[in-house]
Amino acid sequence: MTTHLDTVVVGGGAMGSAAAWALASRGRDVTLLEQFSPGHLNGASHGATRNFNPGYADPEYVAMLAEAVRLWGELEADGGGQLLARTGVVNHGTDPRLGDVRRALHAAGLRAEFLDAAEAAERWRGIRFDQQVLHMPDGGQLNPEAALPVMQRLAAGRGADVRHGVKVLDVAVQDSGVRLTVDDGGSTEVLAARQAVVTAGAWTAKLLGAQVALPRLTVTQEQPAHFAVADEGALWPGFNHIPGPGPEFADWYSPVYGMQTPGEGIKAGWHGVGPVVDPDRRSFLPEPAQMAALQRYARTWLPGVDADSLTPISCTYTTTVDENFILDRIGPLVIGAGFSGHGFKFTPVVGRILADLATGEGTAPDIFSVTRPRRR
Structure with missing residues (x-):
C-alpha cells in the first residue's frame, strides 16, 4: 500500500x-x-550548547546572521523559553579577516569592537590572550x-x-x-x-x-570535550582562536572553538579534523592524539579550566x-x-x-x- x-x-x-x-x-x-x-x-x-559566532565577513552569511537574530527571537517568543544566551563571542589570534568582520557586522547593525589582549584578559580571565581580540556582544550560545x-x-x-x-x-x-x-x-x-x-x-x-x-x-567524527572549571569566578564568552605560524602552534590541528556549557564545564574542540567515518559505524570514542593535543591547548590557553579533568563529546560534521x-x-x-x-x-x-x-x-x-x- x-x-x-x-x-x-x-x-x-x-x-x-x-x-x-x-x-x-x-x-x-x-x-x-x-x-x-x-x-x-x-x-x-x-x-x-552551540556558539552563535557572528564572525563572518561574507555578505551572504552576514545577511543570514542578521535574520537569524530575529528568527531565534521569534522562536523564543513562540516557544516560551530562552534558546540564545547572549554571553558574547570573542575571536582572537592571527586571523587577518577580523577587520573585515568588524566592518561587515557594523554595516549589518551587529556590534563588534576590538580590545587589546590586556583588556580582554581582565574581562575574561579564564582565557589567555596574546593579540588583539574582536568582541562581538551579539554572539552567545544556542x-x-x-x-x-x-x-x-x-x-x-x-x-x-x-x-x-x-x-x-x-x-x-x-x-x-x-x-x-x-x-x-x-x-x-x-x-x-x-x-x-x-x-x-x-x-x-x-x-x-x-x-x-x-x-x-566528508563525514567526520568530531571530538570536543568539556573541561572542568577551575576558576569559579571567571566569566566565559564563546571563543574562537586562530593559530599563528610560530613553533608553539606546531601541534594544533586547526583553530579552536569553545564556550561554557552550564553544569558541564567549558567546551573546547578542534574544527573539522576528526576521523572520517560512516555515520552508521561510529566508535563515539575520541582519537587519542587529538585529545592529548586539546588538553595541551587547554593547559596553555585556558587557565580557567582543569585540563586533566574532562569529559569527551562525540558528534558529526558533514563538510563541503x-x-x-x-x-x-x-x-x-x-x-x-x-x-x-x-x-x-x-x-x-x-x-x-x-x-x-x-x-x-x-x-x-x-x-x-x-x-x-x-x-x-
Whole structure:
C-alpha cells in the first residue's frame, strides 16, 4: 500500500525541524520523518550548547546572521523559553579577516569592537590572550536540546505530522514526484510525495548519491570535550582562536572553538579534523592524539579550566570542500546539507530558505548551489 503525501522532510535534526516549522507556518501539508528517537546522540544536533559566532565577513552569511537574530527571537517568543544566551563571542589570534568582520557586522547593525589582549584578559580571565581580540556582544550560545523540541512542537501545532523512529531506506525521483521506502518500526512502508526536503545530515550522500550529483561531502567524527572549571569566578564568552605560524602552534590541528556549557564545564574542540567515518559505524570514542593535543591547548590557553579533568563529546560534521552549505532544489528534491560545523546558528534561516525552495516563493544564495564549482 502506498501513502500519498505533499511534502516530506527527511531528517528531523536542526535543519529538518526548522524546515518543517517554516513550511507548517505557511499552512503547507508537511510530514517530518526522523530515523531516531527524540534527544538521540547520533548526529550533529544534540548537546546543550552551540556558539552563535557572528564572525563572518561574507555578505551572504552576514545577511543570514542578521535574520537569524530575529528568527531565534521569534522562536523564543513562540516557544516560551530562552534558546540564545547572549554571553558574547570573542575571536582572537592571527586571523587577518577580523577587520573585515568588524566592518561587515557594523554595516549589518551587529556590534563588534576590538580590545587589546590586556583588556580582554581582565574581562575574561579564564582565557589567555596574546593579540588583539574582536568582541562581538551579539554572539552567545544556542541550546540544541531546547531548540529542536520547540521547532517540532510549533510545527506540529501548525499541522505538521512529526514522526520519530521512521528510517528512510530509499529515495527515488519519479515523474510524479518522489517515492520513499521507509522502515517504520520494523514494517516497510512506501510513501509517494509531491516533493521531499532532504536534511539528512551525515546520511545525505547515502540517500541521494544515486539521484543527485552532489558536491563532495566528508563525514567526520568530531571530538570536543568539556573541561572542568577551575576558576569559579571567571566569566566565559564563546571563543574562537586562530593559530599563528610560530613553533608553539606546531601541534594544533586547526583553530579552536569553545564556550561554557552550564553544569558541564567549558567546551573546547578542534574544527573539522576528526576521523572520517560512516555515520552508521561510529566508535563515539575520541582519537587519542587529538585529545592529548586539546588538553595541551587547554593547559596553555585556558587557565580557567582543569585540563586533566574532562569529559569527551562525540558528534558529526558533514563538510563541503569550501565549507559553504548546500541549499538548492533539483526537480522534486530540496536539499539542505553540508553545514560543515558552522551551520547551527543559521538554523531558522536555513528552514526559511528550504521552505522558500519547496514552495517556489524564493531561492537560495548562489554560493549554496549544488552545481557551483567548489574550491577551498
